[in-house]
Amino acid sequence: MKNCDHCGTLILEDNGECPFCAEAMSHAVETFAPSAGPPKWLKVVKWLFIGLLAAVLVAVAAVTWILNSLGPMPSFG
Numbered sequence: 179m180k181n182c183d184h185c186g187t188l189i190l191e192d193n194g195e196c197p198f199c200a201e202a203m204s205h206a207v208e209t210f211a212p213s214a215g216p217p218k219w220l221k222v223v224k225w226l227f228i229g230l231l232a233a234v235l236v237a238v239a240a241v242t243w244i245l246n247s248l249g250p251m252p253s254f255g
């Protein structure tokens with residue numbers, strides 16, 4: 179039996195690791211480890227592109243609707 183050097187918890191095995199410190203270290207590794215997902219700027223650029231595409235489609239639909247609501251254009255020829 180021995181005491182943990184970091185937190186002072188009683189450890190039953192002489193060469194065993196402290197369960198509290200091991201759990202804290204695993205949380206620390208999870209916290210500071212980089213995520214495996216795509217970079218954040220890539221997601222932002224993707225959603226900006228989707229928003230711009232949607233705005234262009236809305237503008238084209240509005241212009242088409244306005245031109246269709248004017249009726250037939252007279253020919254000047």
